[in-house]
Structure formats: structure tokens, C-alpha cells
Amino acid sequence: MSNTFFGAIADDFTGATDLAAMLSRAGVPVTLRIGLPEGPVANETATAFEVIALKIRTVPPEDAVAEARAALRWLRARGAKRIFWKYCSTFDSTPRGNIGPVADALMSDLKIDRTVHCPAFPENGRRVFMGNLFVNDMLLSESPMKDHPLTPMRDSNLMRLLAPQIKRQTGLVTFPTVRRGAEAVRDAMATLSGHVVLDAVEDCDLATLAEALHDIPLICGGSAIAQPLPALWRNTGTIGQTATAPLPKVTGGQIVLSGSCSAMTRAQVGVYLKGAAGYRLDPLELAQGNLADARAWLKMQDPNAPKIVFATAEPKSVAAAQDRLGVARAGALVEDALAQLAIDARNMGVSRIVVAGGETSGAVTRALNVDRLTIGPEVAPGVPWCFTGNGLALALKSGNFGAETFFNDAFEMLEHGVASATG
Ligand SMILES: Nc1ncnc2c1ncn2[C@@H]1O[C@H](COP(=O)(O)OP(=O)(O)O)[C@@H](O)[C@H]1O
Ligand SMILES: O=C(O)[C@@H](O)C(=O)COP(=O)(O)O
Numbered sequence: 001m002s003n004t005f006f007g008a009i010a011d012d013f014t015g016a017t018d019l020a021a022m023l024s025r026a027g028v029p030v031t032l033r034i035g036l037p038e039g040p041v042a043n044e045t046a047t048a049f050e051v052i053a054l055k056i057r058t059v060p061p062e063d064a065v066a067e068a069r070a071a072l073r074w075l076r077a078r079g080a081k082r083i084f085w086k087y088c089s090t091f092d093s094t095p096r097g098n099i100g101p102v103a104d105a106l107m108s109d110l111k112i113d114r115t116v117h118c119p120a121f122p123e124n125g126r127r128v129f130m131g132n133l134f135v136n137d138m139l140l141s142e143s144p145m146k147d148h149p150l151t152p153m154r155d156s157n158l159m160r161l162l163a164p165q166i167k168r169q170t171g172l173v174t175f176p177t178v179r180r181g182a183e184a185v186r187d188a189m190a191t192l193s194g195h196v197v198l199d200a201v202e203d204c205d206l207a208t209l210a211e212a213l214h215d216i217p218l219i220c221g222g223s224a225i226a227q228p229l230p231a232l233w234r235n236t237g238t239i240g241q242t243a244t245a246p247l248p249k250v251t252g253g254q255i256v257l258s259g260s261c262s263a264m265t266r267a268q269v270g271v272y273l274k275g276a277a278g279y280r281l282d283p284l285e286l287a288q289g290n291l292a293d294a295r296a297w298l299k300m301q302d303p304n305a306p307k308i309v310f311a312t313a314e315p316k317s318v319a320a321a322q323d324r325l326g327v328a329r330a331g332a333l334v335e336d337a338l339a340q341l342a343i344d345a346r347n348m349g350v351s352r353i354v355v356a357g358g359e360t361s362g363a364v365t366r367a368l369n370v371d372r373l374t375i376g377p378e379v380a381p382g383v384p385w386c387f388t389g390n391g392l393a394l395a396l397k398s399g400n401f402g403a404e405t406f407f408n409d410a411f412e413m414l415e416h417g418v419a420s421a422t423g
Contacts, residue, residue, distance in 0.1 A: 100165025
């Protein structure tokens with residue numbers, strides 16, 4: 001018998017580990033699954049918090065909807081009472097989706113006519129004011145997200161971004177209302193239907209929103225709104241107390257694989273290359289079928305020494321590759337190459353792997369046949385070390401998360417040992 005209470009569907013793998021980290025911080029055991037299990041899972045220890053990592057951020061909307069609905073069915077069959085649709089705190093989507101279509105489909109399946117959208121993540125500089133998303137001190141559309149290889153964000157208004165993606169209407173709970181407290185938020189919600197965007201500027205706003213909304217069936221957004229939820233459910237006796245489990249110690253070689261071209265990753269790669277061996281992947285060369293050079297380079301490296309393989313490049317160079325190859329093909333070539341190199345690294349004794357990029361993390365994690373992750377401590381907000389059942393440690397870093405020294409920070413943290421985790 002399962003006792004799942006909270007079920008989350010994440011649109012990419014870094015997003016899934018980000019959400020799992022926020023729940024772990026709140027002291028609850030989380031099961032993070034890579035895709036839906038193929039067979040029954042009845043004999044394993046059930047946890048009240050399940051996160052399913054999908055790779056549906058940039059697939060056609062029909063495919064994203066089908067996968068998300070299957071995940072919803074699976075979670076509800078396990079007993080999930082609260083559903084969370086986790087997407088990016090920078091609202092990464094194409095003009096057609098997939099944030100809106102999936103939210104609409106989940107609403108229909110749950111038979112509800114209202115949900116909320118809360119991408120705010122103040123600790124990582126994502127704030128929503130009057131329905132407009134800010135990244136640090138910039139509007140989303142003026143931030144480096146305007147140049148994202150797959151989901152360039154050229155508008156900052158969440159209602160405007162959602163409108164062409166959804167069948168229902170949009171609404172907004174404004175910042176002044178949120179600052180008046182949970183009751184004011186509930187009163188405002190009672191007058192709204194469809195997709196309600198929530199303003200939130202600081203963590204205290206997320207706490208107010210969580211207090212007002214923790215009992216609604218479906219929350220959509222970034223990971224930060226999830227952090228205050230477990231304490232609220234614990235206070236009302238909805239979930240019990242939880243214990244932490246010791247983490248496995250992972251020794252063995254190390255590598256960084258970076259397919260993210262986000263501004264922060266570019267800086268992180270630059271810093272890491274000062275002390276690590278590096279190999280740059282070029283999508284145009286990959287298109288000629290040349291992965292052999294990269295594989296040969298990797299084979300010559302000491303498994304234990306710091307090293308990085310990266311396709312990370314400046315927007316101009318990304319645009320040039322995309323002009324020649326098309327956006328999807330350029331992305332797929334890099335993802336497939338890094339996935340193959342992850343397998344090669346594993347075969348030469350590498351067991352501690354940092355991956356930069358959400359899509360990239362999806363490709364690498366799948367290639368390594370990982371089906372479940374235990375969540376460890378965070379290297380940076382939203383980026384935990386994760387552990388597989390078969391001796392691998394993975395840190396899946398979202399493009400813009402972490403400090404410039406992230407890659408060094410990650411391995412240092414493992415060297416010094418990590419105390420405990422949930423899962
Ligand atoms: N040099 C490049 N030219 C074109 N596309 C690239 C290049 N390097 C990486 N990519 C692709 O860009 C996408 C980056 O997305 P992702 O891995 O999700 O990173 P992020 O987390 O920064 O959004 C991937 O599909 C990746 O394969
Ligand atoms: O919400 C976030 O910002 C992250 O959890 C996330 O989804 C990041 O996506 P990528 O930057 O594509 O890794």
C-alpha cells in the first residue's frame with residue numbers, strides 16, 4: 001500500500017532535483033523518479049512526497065500533455081492528494097507551451113476550474129510583481145534568458161505569456177493583496193478562475209501564499225513555493241514527522257558535462273577551466289559525425305583529475321550553429337554527444353558527475369539508466385547532490401543556478417563528506 005500525499009510532475013530533470021531539494025530542506029523524505037516506473041513499485045518504501053522528472057519542456061505540446069497526464073494518473077493511483085506542476089522559475093516555454101497546455105490538461109483531469117502559477121524564487125533572484133517576472137534586477141525579457149538556445153524569453157508578463165497557451169482565462173493576485181495576508185489572498189482567489197498568477201517578491205510572500213493555498217488540488221510554478229508547504233501540512237496533522245537517512249559515500253573519478261549556454265554556466269565554465277582539463281564540443285563538427293576526437297580525449301584523461309567537456313558557448317556562436325543546423329538538431333547533437341561521453345566516463349571509473357543544463361541533464365541521466373535518485377545536501381540553492389542506487393553521485397545544475405565557483409564547490413562538498421539526506 002502506498003501513502004503518497006504530494007505528487008509533482010517536473011518538466012525537466014534539473015527542475016525535479018531543484019524541487020526535491022526544497023522539499024528535503026523542509027525535512028520530508030522525497031522519492032525522485034526519472035520518468036514513470038515501468039513495472040509495479042509496491043515493495044519499496046513509499047514516501048509521502050513523490051517527484052516525477054520528465055523531459056517535456058520543449059517537446060511538442062501534445063506529447064508533453066500525454067506524458068504529464070500519464071504521470072498524474074500514476075501519482076493519483078498511489079494516493080496523491082496535492083499535485084504540483086513544476087516548471088522553470090524563468091517560465092521557460094515556447095509560444096505554444098508547454099506550461100499552459102499541461103496546466104490546462106491537469107486541471108481538466110482533476111476536474112477543477114482554477115489553478116495558480118507561482119514561478120517566484122527570491123533566493124535565486126526570481127520575483128513576480130504585478131504579473132511581471134524579474135530575474136535579479138532585470139525584467140525576464142531583458143535578462144540573459146532572451147538568448148536561451150531553446151526557449152528564448154522575449155516577454156516578461158506572465159498573463160500575456162500564458163494567454164496563447166491556454167483555453168481558460170488568466171487572473172492575478174497582486175503584490176499589495178499578498179502583503180495584506182493569507183485571508184486577503186483567499187478572498188481575491190474567490191473572485192478569480194482559470195490560471196491565476198501570483199505576485200511574490202520575498203520569501204515572506206511565498207509563506208503567505210502557501211498558507212492561503214496549501215489545500216488547493218493543483219499548484220503550478222517554480223520550486224520555492226513548495227518549501228513552506230510541508231510545515232503547514234505537518235501542523236495540521238496531514239503528514240507525520242519524518243526522519244533522515246544516512247547518505248551513501250561515493251568515491252571514484254569525476255567529470256563536469258556542460259550543455260548549458262546560460263550566462264551563469266558560461267561564467268562557471270570559465271572559472272573551472274583555470275584548474276581543470278577541458279574539451280570543447282562544436283555542434284558543427286558533431287554534425288559531421290565527429291565524436292571520436294572527444295571520446296579519444298576523454299579516454300586519455302585521469303578519471304580522478306578535474307575535467308570538463310562542454311558545448312557551452314556565447315549566444316552568437318549558438319545562433320550560428322542553429323542557423324546552419326536548426327535549433328532542434330543543434331541541441332540534440334550536443335545532448336547525444338554528452339550522453340555518450342557520460343557512458344564513456346562511467347566505464348572508465350567516473351562516479352561523481354556534475355551536469356550543467358536541464359535538457360542536458362535529461363539526456364545524460366537517461367543514458368546512465370538512472371531511474372531513481374536520493375536527494376542529498378544542496379551545493380547551491382536548488383542544486384542538490386543526488387545519489388543513484390548503483391554508486392553514482394549526480395549534481396544536475398540548472399543553467400543559471402550556482403555561484404561562479406559552482407563546479408569546484410560541488411566536488412569539494414563530496415570530498416568533505418555529506419552528513420545525511422532524506423529519501
Ligand atoms: N554550442 C551550442 N550550439 C547550439 N546549441 C547548443 C550548444 N551548446 C548547447 N546547446 C544546446 O542548448 C540547450 C541548452 O539547454 P539546457 O541543457 O536546458 O541548458 P539550460 O539549463 O541552461 O537551459 C541544449 O539542448 C544543448 O544541447
Ligand atoms: O526553476 C528553475 O529555475 C529550475 O528548477 C529549472 O527548471 C531550470 O531549468 P534549466 O535552467 O533549463 O536547467
